[in-house]
Amino acid sequence: MADHSADAAVAKTIYPPSDLIAASAHVDADGYEALYSKSVEDPDGFWGEQALRLDWIKPFNTVKNTSFAYGNVSIKWFEEGTLNVAANCIDRHLATRGDQTAIIWEPDSPEDAAQHITYKQLHEEVSVFANVLKELGIGKGDRVVIYLPMIPAAAYAMLACARIGAIHSIVFAGFSADALADRINGSDAKVVITADGAPRGGRVTHLKTNCDQALRRCDDHVKLLVVKRTGEQTTWDDKRDVHFEDIRKTVTADCPAEEMSAEDPLFILYTSGSTGQPKGVVHTSGGYLTYAAMTHQYVFDYQEGDIYWCTADVGWVTGHSYIVYGPLANGATTVMFEGVPTYPDAGRFWQVCEKHKVTQFYTAPTAIRALMGKGTAPVEGSDLSSLRILGSVGEPINPEAWTWYNENVGKGKCPIVDTWWQTETGGILIAPLPGAIPTKPGSATKPFFGVQPIILDDKGNELVGATEGVLAIKDSWPGQMRTVWGDHERFVQTYFEMFKGYYFTGDGCRRDEDGYYWITGRVDDVINVSGHRMGTAEVESALVAHAAVSEAAVVGYPHDIKGQGIYAYVTLMEGVEATEELRKELETWVRTEIGPIAKPDVIQWAPGLPKTRSGKIMRRILRKIAENDTGSLGDTSTLAEPAVVDDLIANSVHAK
Numbered sequence: 001m002a003d004h005s006a007d008a009a010v011a012k013t014i015y016p017p018s019d020l021i022a023a024s025a026h027v028d029a030d031g032y033e034a035l036y037s038k039s040v041e042d043p044d045g046f047w048g049e050q051a052l053r054l055d056w057i058k059p060f061n062t063v064k065n066t067s068f069a070y071g072n073v074s075i076k077w078f079e080e081g082t083l084n085v086a087a088n089c090i091d092r093h094l095a096t097r098g099d100q101t102a103i104i105w106e107p108d109s110p111e112d113a114a115q116h117i118t119y120k121q122l123h124e125e126v127s128v129f130a131n132v133l134k135e136l137g138i139g140k141g142d143r144v145v146i147y148l149p150m151i152p153a154a155a156y157a158m159l160a161c162a163r164i165g166a167i168h169s170i171v172f173a174g175f176s177a178d179a180l181a182d183r184i185n186g187s188d189a190k191v192v193i194t195a196d197g198a199p200r201g202g203r204v205t206h207l208k209t210n211c212d213q214a215l216r217r218c219d220d221h222v223k224l225l226v227v228k229r230t231g232e233q234t235t236w237d238d239k240r241d242v243h244f245e246d247i248r249k250t251v252t253a254d255c256p257a258e259e260m261s262a263e264d265p266l267f268i269l270y271t272s273g274s275t276g277q278p279k280g281v282v283h284t285s286g287g288y289l290t291y292a293a294m295t296h297q298y299v300f301d302y303q304e305g306d307i308y309w310c311t312a313d314v315g316w317v318t319g320h321s322y323i324v325y326g327p328l329a330n331g332a333t334t335v336m337f338e339g340v341p342t343y344p345d346a347g348r349f350w351q352v353c354e355k356h357k358v359t360q361f362y363t364a365p366t367a368i369r370a371l372m373g374k375g376t377a378p379v380e381g382s383d384l385s386s387l388r389i390l391g392s393v394g395e396p397i398n399p400e401a402w403t404w405y406n407e408n409v410g411k412g413k414c415p416i417v418d419t420w421w422q423t424e425t426g427g428i429l430i431a432p433l434p435g436a437i438p439t440k441p442g443s444a445t446k447p448f449f450g451v452q453p454i455i456l457d458d459k460g461n462e463l464v465g466a467t468e469g470v471l472a473i474k475d476s477w478p479g480q481m482r483t484v485w486g487d488h489e490r491f492v493q494t495y496f497e498m499f500k501g502y503y504f505t506g507d508g509c510r511r512d513e514d515g516y517y518w519i520t521g522r523v524d525d526v527i528n529v530s531g532h533r534m535g536t537a538e539v540e541s542a543l544v545a546h547a548a549v550s551e552a553a554v555v556g557y558p559h560d561i562k563g564q565g566i567y568a569y570v571t572l573m574e575g576v577e578a579t580e581e582l583r584k585e586l587e588t589w590v591r592t593e594i595g596p597i598a599k600p601d602v603i604q605w606a607p608g609l610p611k612t613r614s615g616k617i618m619r620r621i622l623r624k625i626a627e628n629d630t631g632s633l634g635d636t637s638t639l640a641e642p643a644v645v646d647d648l649i650a651n652s653v654h655a656k
């Protein structure tokens with residue numbers, strides 16, 4: 001484990017913005033205060049002005065029409081306005097920056113050549129892709145599932161959907177066939193876009209094969225559009241499968257952008273919650289793009305000529321907002337990386353930074369911790385002098401990792417923007433603006449414009465001053481999700497029921513004496529594994545679907561690299577023997593049911609689980625055992641069988 005007392009000391013250090021950054025940044029400290037006040041006092045004026053950063057076809061009259069009132073939750077921004085998101089990300093830049101690189105694609109293997117795609121080329125590729133989708137019968141409002149590696153075609157597919165008004169739903173290529181099938185069915189998609197294979201870290205995932213498997217569980221009318229990546233042999237169903245390259249030859253590169261309402265859905269993205277199966281988060285067009293573009297510009301201090309790199313995958317929201325939509329709306333050059341930080345060696349990130357002269361680098365704490373473990377030599381091997389801003393996202397960054405990042409990657413001269421946000425928020429809600437807000441290691445610092453964070457006690461009372469509780473947001477911002485696909489009731493229940501009048505984030509949070517926010521982690525049954533969000537209920541339902549398992553309870557526990565690991569307590573069916581083989585089989589089972597990211601780190605055989613007399617599993621106790629904090633189990637007298645706990649402690653992974 002990291003030395004937390006040292007962490008605590010580091011977290012008290014304050015790093016003011018350097019003079020160099022402050023001189024060129026979009027706002028300084030006073031500018032931030034003034035704009036922030038305006039944004040909360042006059043949201044209509046503030047956001048009405050900000051939305052003009054986009055090209056509208058028909059102007060909006062109403063800026064904000066939102067209500068968090070339980071029973072009447074409704075979120076609409078720029079209602080009467082019409083626009084096209086793809087035209088905003090591409091067409092409007094053509095006159096001024098047609099020959100500028102829009103996307104730099106860095107492939108998995110450094111032996112293969114990088115690609116530089118200009119805005120003109122992007123326009124052509126997206127238009128062709130959009131016409132291919134039209135050939136397959138896709139039009140406004142239709143759903144398209146994208147299951148692709150991190151290749152330019154992923155961005156083309158997203159923007160092609162946006163161009164013709166189709167709604168994309170990206171499924172991370174690391175998800176299994178089963179998870180893919182659930183998402184295809186969940187949004188009733190007409191077309192799935194995939195590739196033959198996905199190279200990553202020198203290994204290949206056979207995406208087409210996964211799609212074949214998934215589609216067995218889907219409607220016969222779903223078409224599979226296959227893009228070539230590896231060129232490997234795949235099976236083929238002539239009635240269903242279509243080679244992208246074949247139809248591409250039959251279409252033109254002329255595809256007018258569809259006029260969309262500001263509130264038309266742009267995409268659905270499934271994310272894990274504390275209960276049940278993942279839900280389809282719906283983001284719309286005008287507000288989402290305004291917010292993604294503005295946050296990208298301010299949080300990363302994006303300036304003309306910058307080479308901006310976010311290492312996320314487009315399968316997650318970070319890839320949507322900060323690889324594709326935000327940067328392209330701003331006319332930026334955005335890097336898309338197919339590989340992993342440690343392939344072929346632990347210097348890859350830094351080699352790519354040097355090669356493309358990256359100015360902003362945005363990654364996850366889990367990657368930093370993994371690289372920290374490899375020492376400083378791989379960082380020292382590359383020239384990182386082009387870097388100006390470093391970013392962090394996905395989970396709390398421990399001060400030790402923050403300091404390593406600051407000293408070794410940023411050489412003490414790059415502000416670190418620790419950005420707190422969620423799939424639901426569409427864009428960054430809390431982060432230090434470089435040039436305006438001094439940073440403290442481990443704190444996401446201050447809210448973005450228009451965002452009013454509130455700390456509540458568990459009864460829903462607003463707490464003031466330096467305090468700790470759960471994090472809620474008081475009023476809407478344009479990037480907020482609008483609903484859960486097909487289940488508005490679930491949207492209202494999940495985010496607005498527990499604390500009436502607020503958007504409830506699911507995170508715990510501390511506010512210090514300087515008004516800085518420190519996210520302490522989820523307060524619900526969501527765990528954050530390597531920055532990937534996972535519902536314990538999902539892993540449990542995968543486990544109990546196995547014939548040998550009678551019951552399962554899953555909790556998170558601290559993990560040095562991943563942030564949190566998955567700890568599963570498994571009760572076997574009567575007569576089934578607990579063997580090492582079965583343990584391996586269950587691990588593989590969960591990988592196949594959900595994907596490699598859901599594989600339990602620990603499986604503990606549990607002859608019994610701690611339950612109340614009414615049969616409710618007491619997760620608090622299971623969490624404590626997994627965290628090896630058994631000295632403070634609290635009251636166990638209400639348990640139906642208190643002896644179960646002793647057995648679990650005696651056989652926990654820590655007891656061995």
Ligand code: PRX
Pocket residue numbers: 271317318392393394395396397418419420421422423424444505506507519521522528531532533
């Ligand atoms: O717990 C918070 C954590 O990640 C959750 C959101 O996960 P997801 O929807 O997958 O989006 C991740 C990328 C935006 C949050 O509820 N989280 C995200 N960023 C941070 C964070 N926790 C602490 N600090 C952060 N910077």
